[in-house]
Every structure is written in structure tokens, then in C-alpha cells.
Amino acid sequence: MNSPILPGHPHFSYRDNALFAEDVRVSELARSHGTPLFVYSKAAMLSALASYQRGFAGRDAQICYAMKANSSLAVLQVFARAGCGFDIVSSGELERVQAAGGDVKKVIFSGVGKTRAEMRQALLAGIGCFNVESEAELDVLSQEALALKLRAPVSIRVNPNVDPKTHPYISTGLKGNKFGVAHEDALRIYQHAASLAGLQVVGIDCHIGSQITEVTPYLDAMDRVLDLVAAIEAAGITLAHIDFGGGLGINYNNDTPPEAEVLWRQLLEKLDARGYGGKKLMIEPGRSLVGNAGICVSEVLYLKPGEQKNFCIIDAAMNDLPRPAMYQAFHAIVPVSLAPSQVETTPYDVVGPVCESGDWIGHDRNLNVAAGDYLAVMSAGAYCMSMSSNYNTRGRAAELLVEGDSAQLIRARESAADTFRDEVLLP
Template sequence: MDHFLYRDGTLHAEDVPVADIARAVGTPFYCYSTATLTRHFKLFDEALSGMDHLVCYAMKANSNQAVLKLMAGLGAGVDVVSGGEYARARAAGFDGDKIVFSGVGKTHEEMRAALTGGIRQFNLESEPEMRRLNKVALELGVVAPVTVRVNPDVDAKTHEKIATGKSENKFGIPIARAAEVYAEIATLPGLKAVGIDVHIGSQLTDLEPFRQAYRKVAALTAELRAQGHDIIRLDLGGGLGIPYERSNEAPPLPLEYGQMVQEELGDLGCEIEIEPGRLIAGNAGILVSEVTYVKSGEGRDFLIVDAAMNDLVRPAMYSAHHDIVPVVEPAAAAEQQPYDIVGPVCETGDTFAKQRNLTQLAEGDLIAFRSAGAYGAVMASEYNSRPLIPEVLVKDDQFAVIRPRPTYQEMIDRDVLPVWL
């Protein structure tokens, strides 16, 4: 469920007409719903209510400070994967003991910043990282709480570019070698193992891969405890998918996921951490764009819109589907026709959809890309010297620009000419 619905013939974001926002801030822009973000976080929190747990929002999905501030206020933890994300989390008000640091390439500087600023745990991804973190912690005179990300070699049955739990993926340590790695951690005075971490991929639409992975984690927990390790925490990652296509069967609900976690891991007495990002933010946002031209081609018509692949790269990168709807509600009996929906960037890949059926549209009409709240604005660029587009947050009948569109001059002024030019 989201809060982008037709009312009185026009698409609304909660109680605000989307067309009103477009007139105020210009197109294209991202629009997020406070009510949807809140609801989705609470669904996860309630799904694990029978267990000691912490829902850590995976901020790589959407790292706007307003979104982070909202999550912090709801009591969420946060999962970060870079020094910049750590700084954003602290600036948004997350306490250090609610920040989990993931990622395969943590640097000395990032480790130092997190150890001095406060951290719940580091999710270690390799033995070189483990040894570096021990060195940094000893330099600072502290002990770093850690989990080891184990790779369970489970096929998440998702897109190859967002699968992370198979043996050929770059993430984690093979689960067969985990006992050896935990034994070395026990000899390192700068580290304290507190749990196990696993994450098998993103946009999963079936619970069975999770179940397979969690059973392996449960067996590993018993093995490590038998060897004297105090495993008190299980970080289960994120990855539960969202319905990008409204016509398709919906992925499992957070409640069903929570029941599965209870079944597989509930008897271990561990605190459960989960790191949803897409499911919290994805359907909480839309991308709004204006039709620039309607172009008749050889055997097909094109909608050339003012949003482009630099604004929303998922279709170009993953062949991802986003439902696209007109902002003005079409009549129930309105005929549809197929369009190729494309942007203005000088790349054939700047294509959002091919032969997508929509009611007839004209220059100046507004359309909305649904399910664009995750991996939209955060993956945007200024390719073709196109400014990053505004982000807007709606609450009830109010809206606020939470990231303004830079001017061309502001973009140019970031460049610095050398003295010889």
C-alpha cells in the first residue's frame, strides 16, 4: 500500500495534488510520502514484535536527511556502507549504538570515524578487513564489536546484479570457513565478535531462499557457541522485494517474513537485526515528469519526457520495470495505445519502457513513475550536465522541498580551473 492515489480526477500524494507540486517546483522531481515511509517501517517493526530486535533502515536506498530524520524519530537503527553514509546518519540524529557499518571496502579512515563517533557493530566481509579493523581499534585503544558476513551459497533467484549470497559473489566469507575466521577474531584484542551477518540479495519475492540461508546461520550459531563464542546477535540483512508491477502477484508481506524468522531462529535467544531499504522507501516515492514531445516513429510512437536515465537509472541498469501512470486520471473507458517512453539523454539506453500501454498523452501532460522512492535519487548523476532533480516530502496536506535543484551556475562553479588555463 502507498499514499499516491487518484482523487477528484488527479493523482495526489497524501492530501496534496501532484500537479500543485509540479507547478511549484518544476519537473522532473521526486516526491516521497511520510505516511508510507512510516507505515512500512512499522510493518517490519511489528512483524518482529515477538523477538528482541532492531530494524536498521538500509539508507543506501534513500539517504535524504529528511527521510533519515524521520526513520530516527521512529526508533529505527540504520545500516551504512560508507563514511559518507555514516556522517549522514550521525547528522540525522542516529546514536552510534544504532549504526551498523556494512560494505566490502571499508577504509582506515572510515573505520576510525565510526570507532570515534560510535558504532553498534561492523559487519566484516573479509580477513584483510578484519585485521585492519583490529589495527585501527588498537591504535585508538578501543574494542570494535563485529559480526562476520557469511556467504551461504544460496541462490536468491533475483537479478544477477543484486544477488549477493552465491559463492561467486564478492560479499562475505564462505560459511564453511566461518569457524576458522571466528577463531582468529578471538585472538585479536581489538575485536569482539557479537554475532553473525548474512545478506543474500535484493528484491527477493520468495521466502524460501531466506529460509535456506537462515537455517545455515542457525547451524553456524550452534557450532560457534559450542566453540566458546558468545553469539548474541544475528544480522539478517534485507532484500524483501516490492511489487513494481501492480498486475503481478505481490511478494511476501513483512508479517510473513517475520513469522519465518521466528520459525527458523526464534529458539536461539539472539537479538535479530534486519536491514530493509527498498521495502521501506520504494513504494513511498514517485518520480514526476512532463511530456516534452510526442514523436511518431517507424511503427511506434515515442513519449519524450523531461526525466532521463541520469535521474532514474534502474531501467537502463537493470532493465527494471516501473509502473507509469498519467497524473490526470484517465476515464474508465479511455482507449490505450503503446508508447516507447524515453528521456532526452544522448543514449539509446535512456529508455524507461518500450511499447507500454497508456491513454493518449500530449505535450505538457504529467506522468508519474511509481515505486521510485528507493535507488532513484541516490543513484542519480549529472550526466549531460543535467542538474540533480528536486526531492519533495509530503505530510498530510503539506509539502517541502528537501533537496533543491541546483542552478547551472552552481554546477559549473564546482569545477576549478588550473592556474595554466
């Protein structure tokens, strides 16, 4: 008997009370590869991408995966082979794109603090565009390009001062955020960019935040950006593309973000109505492509009852799943094997073994578990492995990519020796 598909996770489901990733039994993966263990569904990634592709059907558009969400090489390969470019924020990410066989001409380099060395590396690689985030960066980039006898293709990230209605740590488009240039300064800064011999102005960029679940902030931001496009082009500066960033949310906890194709249908209607439907479009989705494509499987180590709280201590921790500690984020936590429905549950705080009070994965979760059981932390495909650490000298988890009824190891589990391999003892 098959149980209902988990909300927001169509490629993870229960069959005869056992959790499956596509057609692979998750408990067998945990027993074979150990825990903590990240398990990704290739079909889930491609399904999420397909929603964007349908939304842009018939348009001149380039989807650039924002790889900070999950930069594992095999994940990058999935998107490169599907025709995606990449949004990077460091030279290390550029090297990952190259290692995964991505097309560097489809790379957009974002970020507020690019170094001169990173600029030179990206210029020599021949990336598609730099998203520049300050006037000072324009000057430095022009200098570096001229020194290499090149011209750097640039768009300028404009801060539209639109509230994305998300967590303040992942809001990027308000006046108080560090990203982009102020809307009211943008025209002057574009004119300055156009005067620099080492730069070629090719577009305009906007990104207002992450885990956005409403359409209105996108529509407001588009209006603000298109007002600027009109002013910039009236000043004689042609913009070949408009980059609307990413930020579309996923279902973590009964969230209801629009489907990508539904969102872009509305945005394209506005774009057409404003007379800019013929422009090339660039977007940079990250979380919405991989977030619900991954789970983290963990073993229950101990149950620790208390007067005020009951604790379920698992072997995954804040170094594996940093979002709860960093953002107070919610992840659904489900059993890998379902107990009979009539069995009573107990409220637990699900916590890890790291020596920090902030090492929690979920508060007040009703579970029926015993030591040795496996739990799956859902929606773990984005900003988990890419933000993981070796705190407490904990090796990073193994990763598997599932395709149909097969699973491939795409990252081996780190040993303790791996974590201090590059350190040097005193003589």
C-alpha cells in the same frame, strides 16, 4: 469520485481523475516546483516500517534502515525519529546519519571495501557494529582499533550460497558474489577474529540479495546461518546477535512479496524451533521501507511517432531514474491526470533526453498523452535519487515529503552552477 488505489501504493490514489500523494494533488506540486520531481509519502514509509515492527513485537530486535536505498536527510530523520538504526556502507553515509540526528550507537557499517580512514572515523564515532566481509579486513580493523586504544565490535558477514532468485546484479549471497566470507570458511575466520586483541566478536551477519519476493530463500539462509551459530558457539565464541540483513522486495510489476510481518512470523517460528529465539535480532531493510513511498513526476516534452516505435520523450532521464538502464528494471508509469476511459491509447517507449540509447524509462507503455502532460513513474523511492548523477550536466531533481495535506521541500533542485561548483579552471 475516487478511483481505486494503485496496487502496491496505498498512499497514492486518484480522486476525480487526479493523482494524489496522500491528500496533496500531484499536478499542483509539479506546477509549483517543476519537474523532474520526487514526491515521497511519509505515511507510506511509516506504514512499511510498522509491518516490521509488528513482526518483531515482543522480541529483542533492532531495525537498521539500509540507507543506500535513499539517503536524503529528511528521509533519515523520519526513520531516526521512529527509532530505527542505520546500515551504512561509507563514511559519507555515517556523516549523513549524524547530520540527520541518528543514533550512532545503532549504526552497522557494512561493505567490502572499508578504508582505514573510514574505520577510524566509525570507531571514534562509537558505532554499534562493523559487518566485516573478509579475513583481511579483520586484521586491518584490529590494527586501527588498537592504535586508538579501542576494541571494534564485529560481526562477520557469511555467504550462505543461497539463490535469492532475483536479478544477478542485486544477488549477494552466492559463491560467485563479492560479498561476505564463504560458509565453509566461517568457523575458522571467527576463531581468527576472536584471537585479535582489537576486536570484540558480537554477532553474525547474512544478506543474500535484494528485491526478493519469495520466503523460501530466507528460510534456507536462516538454516545455514543457524548451523554456523551452533558451530561457532560450540567453539567457545558467544554471539550476542544474529543479523539477517534485508532484501525484501516490493511490488513493481504485479510482484507479490510477502508482508514483512508475515515473512518474519515464519522466520521467527524457525528461529524458535532451532532454539535461538532469545538472541537479539538485527535486520537491515531498505527498498521495502521506501521503494513504494516515492514517485518521480515528469513532464512530457515531445511525442515522436516512428515506423517501428513511438517515443514519448519526458524531462526525467537515466540520470534521475537509473534502474531501468542499469537493471532493465520495470517501473509503472501512470498519468497524473486520467483521460476519459473511452479514449484510445497508443503504445510508447517512454524515454529521456540524455544522449544514450540506454536512456529509457519504460518500453511499450499504452498511454494517452500530449506534450505538457505530467506522468508519474511509480516505485521511485528506492535507488533512484541515491543513485542519480549529473550526467549531461543535468542538475539532480528536487524532492518533496508529503505529510497529510502538506508538502515540504526537502532537497532543492540543482542548478548547472551547482554541478560544477567544486571544479577549478586552469590558470
